Amino acid sequence: MKILVCITHVPDTTSKIQFTDNNTKFDKNGVQFIIGPYDDYALARAVELKESLGASLTVLNVGEAETEPTLRKALAIGADDAIRINAFPTDALFVAKQIASIAKENNYDLILMGRESIDFNGGMVHGMVGELLGMPSISPVMKLDIEGDTVKMAREIEGGKEFLEAKLPLIAGCQEPIAEWKIPNMRGIMSARTKPLNVVDPVDSEIATDVTTFQLPPAKGSVTLVDKDNVEELVKLLKNEAKVL
Amino acid sequence: MSILVYIEHADGSVKKTSLEAVSYGKALSERTSAGEVIALALGTISDEELARVGSAGASKVLHVADEKLNAGVIQAHADAVGQVYKQIGAETLVLAKSSLGDAVAARLAVKLDAGLVSNVAELPETADGYKVKRSIYTGKAFAETTVSKNHKILAIKKNAVDLKTDGADASVEKVDISIDASNFAAKITSTDKAEGEILLPEADIVVSGGRGMKGPENWGMIENLAKELGAATGCSKPVSDIGWRPHHEHVGQTGVKVAPTLYVAVGISGAIQHLAGVNSSKCIVVINKDPEAPFFKAADYGIVGDAFEVLPKLTEAVKAIK
Ligand SMILES: Cc1cc2nc3c(=O)[nH]c(=O)nc-3n(C[C@H](O)[C@H](O)[C@H](O)COP(=O)(O)OP(=O)(O)OC[C@H]3O[C@@H](n4cnc5c(N)ncnc54)[C@H](O)[C@@H]3O)c2cc1C
Numbered sequence: 001m002k003i004l005v006c007i008t009h010v011p012d013t014t015s016k017i018q019f020t021d022n023n024t025k026f027d028k029n030g031v032q033f034i035i036g037p038y039d040d041y042a043l044a045r046a047v048e049l050k051e052s053l054g055a056s057l058t059v060l061n062v063g064e065a066e067t068e069p070t071l072r073k074a075l076a077i078g079a080d081d082a083i084r085i086n087a088f089p090t091d092a093l094f095v096a097k098q099i100a101s102i103a104k105e106n107n108y109d110l111i112l113m114g115r116e117s118i119d120f121n122g123g124m125v126h127g128m129v130g131e132l133l134g135m136p137s138i139s140p141v142m143k144l145d146i147e148g149d150t151v152k153m154a155r156e157i158e159g160g161k162e163f164l165e166a167k168l169p170l171i172a173g174c175q176e177p178i179a180e181w182k183i184p185n186m187r188g189i190m191s192a193r194t195k196p197l198n199v200v201d202p203v204d205s206e207i208a209t210d211v212t213t214f215q216l217p218p219a220k221g222s223v224t225l226v227d228k229d230n231v232e233e234l235v236k237l238l239k240n241e242a243k244v245l
Numbered sequence: 246m247s248i249l250v251y252i253e254h255a256d257g258s259v260k261k262t263s264l265e266a267v268s269y270g271k272a273l274s275e276r277t278s279a280g281e282v283i284a285l286a287l288g289t290i291s292d293e294e295l296a297r298v299g300s301a302g303a304s305k306v307l308h309v310a311d312e313k314l315n316a317g318v319i320q321a322h323a324d325a326v327g328q329v330y331k332q333i334g335a336e337t338l339v340l341a342k343s344s345l346g347d348a349v350a351a352r353l354a355v356k357l358d359a360g361l362v363s364n365v366a367e368l369p370e371t372a373d374g375y376k377v378k379r380s381i382y383t384g385k386a387f388a389e390t391t392v393s394k395n396h397k398i399l400a401i402k403k404n405a406v407d408l409k410t411d412g413a414d415a416s417v418e419k420v421d422i423s424i425d426a427s428n429f430a431a432k433i434t435s436t437d438k439a440e441g442e443i444l445l446p447e448a449d450i451v452v453s454g455g456r457g458m459k460g461p462e463n464w465g466m467i468e469n470l471a472k473e474l475g476a477a478t479g480c481s482k483p484v485s486d487i488g489w490r491p492h493h494e495h496v497g498q499t500g501v502k503v504a505p506t507l508y509v510a511v512g513i514s515g516a517i518q519h520l521a522g523v524n525s526s527k528c529i530v531v532i533n534k535d536p537e538a539p540f541f542k543a544a545d546y547g548i549v550g551d552a553f554e555v556l557p558k559l560t561e562a563v564k565a566i567k
Contacts, residue, residue: 013498013518017385037499092361093354118498120381120388122363127319127351136320136431139348142492156493157317157344158255158446160438166431176499177492208360208394212376215387217524223531223541228550234530235562237546242528244450244507245474245566 001055002106005046006099006113006125007074008036008089009067013118019214026119026214035070037181038114042172044179045144046112047078053146056080058106062089062098068197075192076184082195087202090210092120096128097205103133108169110151115140115173126173136166139173246336247280248273251326252298252306253317253345254290261408262341262447264301268409269368269401270339271302277371279337283307284415285329287314287322292417299415301408306415307333309422313429317345320428323352328422330357338398343446350400359396366402383498383521402525403447403504445494448477450507451526453496455481455519457512457533457552461489466556467511473563479503481513497522512552515540532556 011017011031018027035043043059050057059074061067062085071082085098103111116123123139130137142161143154151170155162184192226234239245250270252263270282284303286295288311295306309325326349330338338353340346342364354361364380366387375392380402445451452471454464464478471478478494485495496503498518504525511532513519520543523529531544534551541547548555 011382013521017382019386092351092363096355118383121383121502122361123347124351124354124361124363127348128355130320131323131352131355137348137352138319138431140344155344157436157438158444158493159442160436160491160493162317162436163434164431165434170431177486208354208392209362210391210393211388212391213389214381215378215389217385217387220543221545223544223547225541225547225549228548228555231548231555231558232562232565234546234548234559235566238507238528238530239566242507242545244528245563 001053001110002108003046003049003055003057004103004106004108004111005039005043005057005059005074005079006111007039007043007059007061007070008114008117008119009033009061009063009070010036010117010119013037017216019216023214024212033070035073036114036117038116038118038175040114040181041176041178042112042114042174043074043077043079044182045174047182048179049110049146050078058083058108060085060099060102062087062095062202064088071197072192073184075195075197076188077182078188080195082197084197084199085202086199090207092122092124093128093208094205096125096132098202099125099129100132101203102200103129110168111171112174115175123173126171130171133171135170137171137173138164138166140175141172142175142178144172144174144178247333248282248337248339249330249333249335250282250284250303251338251340251346251349252284252286253341253343254286254288254294257290258294259286259290259298260341260447262343262403264298265403265406265408266339266341266401267298267301267303269399269406271409271412272368272406273337273339276368281305283333283335285309285326287325288312289315295417296414300410300412302412303415306417307420308417309420311424313424316433318429318431318433319345319348320352320431321424323349323356324424324428325422327353327356329420336396340400342400342402347400350398354398357396357398358394359398360392360394361398361400362390362392363400364402365399366405368406380525384502384524385521404525443475443477445477445479445496445501445503448503449505450474450476451479451496451503451505452476452509452511453479453481453513454484454511455513456483458484463553464490466553470509470556470560470563473560474507476509481519510540511556513540514538515543
């Protein structure tokens, strides 16, 4: 059994989002980068499956050299080896084509990733990889168990969940509570230094979409406080001033 | 060249978010002088309900009535939409973001060799190229995105345009297509879904509770206010982690991103990861006993006070204005 986990290298959830160069570039100044929180769930579940099924576990990131510490962290959490596709991840289709190309070479049984990245939030890469490889792709998956060659999953839908079954190979976009985030231990961190991290050139892909400029939302005005003994006033304001009731 | 809008339905009605997608399609066709706006529904639903989609701006509704499509099998829906899109020679596909819509859109981007933009927040600018504004960094910023493919797929966020309600009834046409069995490889074995509840991602008003509510036994107060407001209920992450509330109510960076007209947060501190899921709300009301709670900085209105005192009074006050 071969598992591939695709991870993103994204700003920590507490980062202040700012842009430079006339709003054409993300401002990395003072920003700490992490494994995407959803990808971290995918990785945690993959490590559990690796241990229970004796699978091999590869992590992959499409990104430039700066993402290597993030891949090393995934190795420290429990992946056996890592692949970095050496390219700026221009858009979802570009990333999906890179993943599909590696997957075709290596015949993974299970490809996991987060339901979406927390920078661009598209949530599209897993579906695109599924279509490129002609496999089912299920997202957002909150439970995933493997019995023989059958995968049993729960997918979150509006107002509840849906239970699914499919045969391997397949792709899943993961979210909580599929597994608990894993924190690397000292042994993991030490062994990650010597685990293989292979850098691969990207395959050609036409550009379908491209970001030209960034914008921040308008600043929020200050809050109007209403006395706790005068809640009728709040209702009036919501009705007459904000016009939301 | 026409615009195809993939519409979803539940319990016999077309979803409001899908009607918004139709209105988006209509506004887009007016802006770009594209042709007709044609909606597409899959699975069992009545003709009367489909005709009603005209009010939102569709001139025609195509209906693939195949019962096998009643369940939202991702690959089967993507295949059906792709076939119809090609049959009618459409140039743009519009759909509302949802757990099914997103998954279908992703596969179609490959099938149709289309430029896909997700989380679309506004109508595109087409004076110079084709630029779409989308929400990124979980609502903390926007990106102006150019699409260079002829075929375009726009997955739109709630409230990207105003819902149109004044259109005439649409004509409904049945379409017969055959969907290869391989598209049903992933089988839905069952669903577990709250009946008759207002769904959080689609709600116009949301009342959310945090750890300040002290325990699941106190949620009646949240539910009562929600009921008076016609609102969906939500919660913070720790609340769903401890199991006070079901996971699908968890709002924020790692949960549901909401965009209601009114978001009421009760006993939630306002951590940056929670705010990331609510910053697209039009109006935010915060009830918290701590005047220093960070949520007040992101709020339009606030009450500093004990939720257990304020909630019942507020529920009564809402009742009184009806
Ligand atoms: C990677 C990551 C992702 C995360 N994603 C999310 C996410 O998606 N959503 C999310 O919500 N969190 C998320 N979190 C967690 C987040 O950081 C906060 O811990 C969480 O939002 C806090 O929840 P809370 O406000 O309910 O609880 P607390 O922070 O404990 O706040 C409780 C609040 O209730 C108030 N209170 C107490 N008693 C009363 C009373 N009687 N009346 C009125 N007010 C009262 C207190 O003053 C306090 O402000 C994430 C964290 C990380 C690290």
